[in-house]
Amino acid sequence: MIWHKCIQFYFHLPIFVRLLLSVCFIMLFFGLFIHLIEPTHFPTLFDGIWWAFVTGSTVGYGDYVPLSALGKTVGIFLILAGGGLVTFYMATISASTIKHEKDLSEGKVAFKGSRHIIIIGWNERTRQLIDMVKDSSLHQDIVLVDHTLKNISYQDHHIHFIQGNPTADNILQKAKIKDATHIIITSDPSMKENEADRQTILNIISARGNNPDIAIVAEILTEIQRKNAERAGANVIVRSNNFMSSLFFQTIFQASNKATDIIAKTLEQQQFCTIPIDEKLTNQTFQTGAKEFLNNNKWLIGIFRNEEIIINPGFEFILKENDHLIYLRPF
Incomplete structure (x- = not known):
């Protein structure tokens, strides 16, 4: 019953996880086996496992090699079994990566983040x-x-x-x-x-x-x-x-189409922004704030106060502590 549940759990894992577990199991098995049959040349279990991974991945450093006929036979089986499995594992990871990138570009992958x-x-x-x-x-x-x-x-x-x-x-x-x-x-x-x-x-x-x-x-x-x-x-x-309707009206019916064109092009090059009021501007007039913003190449156009937007409130308008200032800045 326990083996049956383990097998079910194994086959419910993603394929690249199953392949990784299979590769590790084979390398551990062959590493233990070579350590047991040639303890002189593979004095520790880790030496055997190291040899198994190096040989099975076809890297072949040559720092550990079996000398007996039985040990060489084990090496042959390791190359046949482990080498093919490692290659298949790497190919599967590459294919999964390409597929995931394709699914991302096609909008098939769910978003995992938050505060977005x-x-x-x-x-x-x-x-x-x-x-x-x-x-x-x-x-x-x-x-x-x-x-x-x-x-x-x-x-x-x-x-x-x-x-x-x-x-x-x-x-x-x-x-x-x-x-x-x-x-x-x-x-x-x-x-x-x-x-x-x-x-x-x-x-x-x-x-x-x-x-x-x-x-x-x-x-x-x-x-x-x-x-x-x-x-x-x-x-x-x-x-x-x-805004577009107002701009069209100005362009058609006002005397200076050139002026309207300049305004349109200027607004295309500006970005609306809001910022909490700076402490030094609290209880100052809108005119003072406007001058401060102009010095920083920004154009103060209004404020946001108590869920209300006030555009061009007048120079004597007093700015308060919790105001958010609305301004234009170049892109």
């Missing part, structure tokens, strides 16, 4: 966001979930890719949503706006159902779906169309 960010959807905005995180000093793990991509290079993008429908529980569990801090849901550019927003809301519901505490940032294209996204559980709604 999940991004839903692969598009230009996603790529830029990943580049920003990679160029920063945050060292934040990113898991990308997308159903349209067939594969993505881990070496090139330094992200963990999960291929599949982001509304499916098993896909979100592979992304370890329960251990993630944030999930960013981008709008699908291949869909019409209403369809894309409905899909985004479904993604929000799925994410909130799998992790009630996760912070959800969602991109919504139409104003009519904004409330629904909030009801579904999104913490932050990003309306990318608002």
Whole structure:
């Protein structure tokens, strides 16, 4: 009964573990055997095991060699049995490594970390966001979930890719949503706006159902779906169309198209950032803070206070202790 359970346990192990155990067992067996039949030339059990590993792996240092006919016969069997098994073991490890890398690029491997960010959807905005995180000093793990991509290079993008429908529980569990801090849901550019927003809301519901505490940032294209996204559980709604519509209006109807073009190009080269207020700026005016930021090649544009964003509050506005400052800096 015990042997039967041991055999069952052995065959339930991964193949490379089984091969490693088999190699070790054969080397131990032949090392013990050569030590027993030629104790003069192999005075310790370790000497016999060393000879078995060196001979079985076909390295052949020659520091220990059997001299008797029986010992040489044992060596022949060791080369036939151990050499082939060691070669097969190395080939299996190589094949497993290549397969694992292929599965990683095709999004088949579950994420193992925690405190990571999940991004839903692969598009230009996603790529830029990943580049920003990679160029920063945050060292934040990113898991990308997308159903349209067939594969993505881990070496090139330094992200963990999960291929599949982001509304499916098993896909979100592979992304370890329960251990993630944030999930960013981008709008699908291949869909019409209403369809894309409905899909985004479904993604929000799925994410909130799998992790009630996760912070959800969602991109919504139409104003009519904004409330629904909030009801579904999104913490932050990003309306990318608002800025673009305003920019288009300025370009078409204002007197100076050149000025609008300069603004658009300038904003393309800037990055929005937030930072807790420095102690020396507490109880100072917004104007003082703005000058301080300009001296460091940054443009202070607003503050985040008590869950409220205040943009361009006025020069006499007083900064308080728990404020977070919103600014632009060059990429």
